Amino acid sequence: MASIFEEIADAVVKAESEAKVRGLTQKALDEGHPVKKILEDGLVKGMNEIGERWKQGDAFIPEVLLSAEMMRAGIDVVKELIIRDGIKPLGKVVIGTVQGDVHSIGKSLVGMMLQSSGFEVQDLGVDVTVGKFVEVVKAQKPDLLALSALLTTTMPAMEDTIKAVKKEGLKIKTIIGGSPTxxxxxxxxxxxxxxxxxxxxxxxxxxxxxLPPEIRFL
Ligand code: B12
Structure with a gap:
C-alpha cells in the first residue's frame, strides 16, 4: 500500500484536484507526521517528479503549471505550521518580467521551480517597472533578484533594473533569463x-x- 507521502506526491503529479491534495495533506497532519516530511516526501517530491518529466520531454508546460497549483494548495494547508515549526526557506527571491514585456509563462515556471526547491518567492508579475523592482527589493531585502525578458526590445530594461538596484547600494545577487538572453x-x-x-x-x-546543490528546506 502506498504511504501517505506517496499518495500526496502522486496527487501533485496527477493534478486531479486541489481538494484531493488538500485532503491528503490534512490527513498526513492529522496522523501526526512532521510538516518537513510532508513537504519533502510529499508535495515537493511530486513537484520535482513532474519537473523531471518535463525536462525529459515526458510532460508539457500546462501539466507542470497545474501540478504547481496542487503543490501550492498543499502548502496552504501546512503554511501556519511551517512558520510555527521554524522551517526556514533557503533564501528569498524576487522575480518578475521586466518593463514593457508581458511574457509570463517562463518566468512563472522559474518562480515555481524555485519555490518547490525551498525558496521563498515573491512574483511581481509582468511589465514590472524599474522603480517597482527597486521599491520591493529595498523593502523586502531578498537574497536574489531574478529578471525575465522574452523580447529583444525589453532586454535593456534588465540592465536598467540591475544598475538601479546596485545604485541603491543594495547587497543582492541577480540572475537573468528568457530566450533572447x-x-x-x-x-x-x-x-x-x-x-x-x-x-x-x-x-x-x-x-x-x-548553497550546496543537493540542499532543500533548511
Ligand atoms: C506565448 C507568447 C506570447 C504571449 C504571452 C502570454 C503569456 N502570458 O506569457 C502573448 C500572445 C501575450 C505574446 C505577445 C507578444 N509577443 Co510573444 N511569444 C510567445 C511565445 C509563442 C512563447 C513564449 C513562452 O511562453 N515560451 C514557453 C516558456 C516556458 O519558455 P520561455 O519563456 O523561453 O522561458 C524559459 C527560459 O527562457 C527560461 N527563463 C525565462 N525567464 C527566465 C528568468 C530567469 C531569471 C531565468 C534564470 C530563466 C528564465 O526558463 C523558462 C523555463 O524553462 C514566443 C515564441 C517562442 N516559441 O518562444 C513568442 C515571442 C517571445 N513573442 C514575440 C513577440 C514579438 C511578441 C509581441 C511583440 C507580438 C506583437 N506584435 O504583439 C507581443 C509582445 C507583448 C509584450 N509587450 O510583451 C517574439 C519575440 C521576438 C524577439 N526576440 O524580440 C517571439 C520569440 C515570437 C517570434 N518568433 O517572433 N507572446
Missing amino acids: SQVYATSIGADGYASDAVSAVDKVKELLD
Missing part, C-alpha cells in the same frame, strides 16, 4: 548569473547563494 549578455550587463531553463535556474541560484 545569454551568459554573454548577462555578463555584459553586470548580472551575477544566467540560466537557460527553469531547472538549471534552481542550480544556478543555489550556486550564487553558496
Whole structure:
C-alpha cells in the first residue's frame, strides 16, 4: 500500500484536484507526521517528479503549471505550521518580467521551480517597472533578484533594473533569463548569473547563494 507521502506526491503529479491534495495533506497532519516530511516526501517530491518529466520531454508546460497549483494548495494547508515549526526557506527571491514585456509563462515556471526547491518567492508579475523592482527589493531585502525578458526590445530594461538596484547600494545577487538572453549578455550587463531553463535556474541560484546543490528546506 502506498504511504501517505506517496499518495500526496502522486496527487501533485496527477493534478486531479486541489481538494484531493488538500485532503491528503490534512490527513498526513492529522496522523501526526512532521510538516518537513510532508513537504519533502510529499508535495515537493511530486513537484520535482513532474519537473523531471518535463525536462525529459515526458510532460508539457500546462501539466507542470497545474501540478504547481496542487503543490501550492498543499502548502496552504501546512503554511501556519511551517512558520510555527521554524522551517526556514533557503533564501528569498524576487522575480518578475521586466518593463514593457508581458511574457509570463517562463518566468512563472522559474518562480515555481524555485519555490518547490525551498525558496521563498515573491512574483511581481509582468511589465514590472524599474522603480517597482527597486521599491520591493529595498523593502523586502531578498537574497536574489531574478529578471525575465522574452523580447529583444525589453532586454535593456534588465540592465536598467540591475544598475538601479546596485545604485541603491543594495547587497543582492541577480540572475537573468528568457530566450533572447545569454551568459554573454548577462555578463555584459553586470548580472551575477544566467540560466537557460527553469531547472538549471534552481542550480544556478543555489550556486550564487553558496548553497550546496543537493540542499532543500533548511
Ligand atoms: C506565448 C507568447 C506570447 C504571449 C504571452 C502570454 C503569456 N502570458 O506569457 C502573448 C500572445 C501575450 C505574446 C505577445 C507578444 N509577443 Co510573444 N511569444 C510567445 C511565445 C509563442 C512563447 C513564449 C513562452 O511562453 N515560451 C514557453 C516558456 C516556458 O519558455 P520561455 O519563456 O523561453 O522561458 C524559459 C527560459 O527562457 C527560461 N527563463 C525565462 N525567464 C527566465 C528568468 C530567469 C531569471 C531565468 C534564470 C530563466 C528564465 O526558463 C523558462 C523555463 O524553462 C514566443 C515564441 C517562442 N516559441 O518562444 C513568442 C515571442 C517571445 N513573442 C514575440 C513577440 C514579438 C511578441 C509581441 C511583440 C507580438 C506583437 N506584435 O504583439 C507581443 C509582445 C507583448 C509584450 N509587450 O510583451 C517574439 C519575440 C521576438 C524577439 N526576440 O524580440 C517571439 C520569440 C515570437 C517570434 N518568433 O517572433 N507572446
